[in-house]
Amino acid sequence: MLIKSSETIENIKRIFTKEEFPAKTLLVKENEISQNIYYVESGAARVWLNHDGKEITIQFLFEGGFIASIESIISNEKSWYTIETIEPVTVYSISTNSFKQKMEQFPHVREFYYQYIQQSLLAYQKRMVSQIKNTPEERYKELLKEFPEIIKRVPQHYIASYLGITSVSLSRIRNRK
Amino acid sequence: MLIKSSETIENIKRIFTKEEFPAKTLLVKENEISQNIYYVESGAARVWLNHDGKEITIQFLFEGGFIASIESIISNEKSWYTIETIEPVTVYSISTNSFKQKMEQFPHVREFYYQYIQQSLLAYQKRMVSQIKNTPEERYKELLKEFPEIIKRVPQHYIASYLGITSVSLSRIRNRK
DNA sequence: GTGATTAATTAACAATTGTTATCGTCAACA
DNA sequence: TGTTGACGATAACAATTGTTAATTAATCAC
Numbered sequence: 001m002l003i004k005s006s007e008t009i010e011n012i013k014r015i016f017t018k019e020e021f022p023a024k025t026l027l028v029k030e031n032e033i034s035q036n037i038y039y040v041e042s043g044a045a046r047v048w049l050n051h052d053g054k055e056i057t058i059q060f061l062f063e064g065g066f067i068a069s070i071e072s073i074i075s076n077e078k079s080w081y082t083i084e085t086i087e088p089v090t091v092y093s094i095s096t097n098s099f100k101q102k103m104e105q106f107p108h109v110r111e112f113y114y115q116y117i118q119q120s121l122l123a124y125q126k127r128m129v130s131q132i133k134n135t136p137e138e139r140y141k142e143l144l145k146e147f148p149e150i151i152k153r154v155p156q157h158y159i160a161s162y163l164g165i166t167s168v169s170l171s172r173i174r175n176r177k
Numbered sequence: 178m179l180i181k182s183s184e185t186i187e188n189i190k191r192i193f194t195k196e197e198f199p200a201k202t203l204l205v206k207e208n209e210i211s212q213n214i215y216y217v218e219s220g221a222a223r224v225w226l227n228h229d230g231k232e233i234t235i236q237f238l239f240e241g242g243f244i245a246s247i248e249s250i251i252s253n254e255k256s257w258y259t260i261e262t263i264e265p266v267t268v269y270s271i272s273t274n275s276f277k278q279k280m281e282q283f284p285h286v287r288e289f290y291y292q293y294i295q296q297s298l299l300a301y302q303k304r305m306v307s308q309i310k311n312t313p314e315e316r317y318k319e320l321l322k323e324f325p326e327i328i329k330r331v332p333q334h335y336i337a338s339y340l341g342i343t344s345v346s347l348s349r350i351r352n353r354k
Numbered sequence: 355g356t357g358a359t360t361a362a363t364t365a366a367c368a369a370t371t372g373t374t375a376t377c378g379t380c381a382a383c384a
Numbered sequence: 385t386g387t388t389g390a391c392g393a394t395a396a397c398a399a400t401t402g403t404t405a406a407t408t409a410a411t412c413a414c
Contacts, residue, residue, distance in 0.1 A: 051310045058306055074295045114291055118251045124301040129235055131308035132341040133228045164309040169371055
């Protein structure tokens with residue numbers, strides 16, 4: 001989810017701490033409780049998890065997004081996935097505990113958080129429905145239409161697993177007709 | 178999401194209105210703004226949408242669940258789907274507007290709503306990941322293990338589209354030793 | 355209960371995807 | 385510069401799913 005309001009961004013920057021990381025940094029690790037939340041100012045990251053020894057990429061994050069294990073925030077669970085930078089990033093970070101304190105203290109932080117959660121819910125629901133009703137080829141075309149940015153910036157084999165197919169199959173889809 | 182706290186259920190019953198509907202009643206209609214929220218006391222419903230003339234079932238709802246177009250509540254959009262009872266149901270209903278007023282008035286209603294949204298988010302995320310990383314056969318086995326209730330109570334062709342496959346394919350999977 | 359409708363199984367075939375392996379390209383790096 | 389490793393394209397074949405149609409089973413309505 002992208003943050004539109006520059007006022008909100010300024011507020012975030014005030015309470016978060018600026019940090020930089022090179023590509024291939026693990027900011028969240030699968031099976032560990034995630035201690036931090038990052039607002040991405042520049043760069044890109046991918047969310048992935050291990051499945052039978054294979055890395056399954058389930059999401060991409062760019063400027064304006066947040067890097068966090070949402071299940072760690074919501075219910076203190078260990079993260080279901082790893083979040084790894086795929087480009088050098090500049091982020092603003094805060095510890096999950098501090099963030100929860102800010103939520104208690106400031107209604108506008110709480111409000112912002114719940115707006116974010118609601119928008120994320122709609123996004124996940126939409127993507128789940130797309131997985132159910134569309135073929136891999138249709139999902140690729142949808143991605144091309146709605147998020148061409150992703151296809152430009154991200155290696156193809158990550159996109160393949162994001163779509164739920166192999167890189168071989170994605171290569172075929174791209175070269176069909 | 179099931180509601181565990183009986184105190185919460187009692188509160189819901191106080192501000193909602195009891196109603197009964199036969200099977201095959203449309204409680205929410207695709208492309209219409211949903212005006213009501215229903216708490217299911219007994220019975221079952223399915224969430225479906227039209228895709229190239231075919232009905233795609235994306236979710237099931239049972240006792241303890243809520244029937245609502247979450248996108249209508251969150252952003253006043255027209256519903257992406259239809260919600261239809263598949264068994265006679267007893268529900269407690271409230272208009273979306275009244276519910277929003279109650280949220281403003283009563284912190285515990287607001288709190289309950291956000292807890293519900295957060296749990297739903299995790300559930301959608303989990304299901305999206307399952308669609309990406311598992312084969313149809315694996316998804317069927319997962320459903321059998323985690324929600325055997327669904328398989329017992331729901332016609333098979335609805336389950337097939339819930340899993341993102343045809344009813345023919347599900348029949349084959351079930352009879353595959 | 356009986357006929358009509360809907361649901362589930364099965365078969366045959368087409369289309370798609372997965373798997374494994376090879377090859378060419380490119381970028382990183384010593 | 386040369387080597388290594390990562391990435392993407394392609395080929396061959398296996399496995400799975402989709403499609404259509406026919407048959408049986410179950411359910412619904414009167």
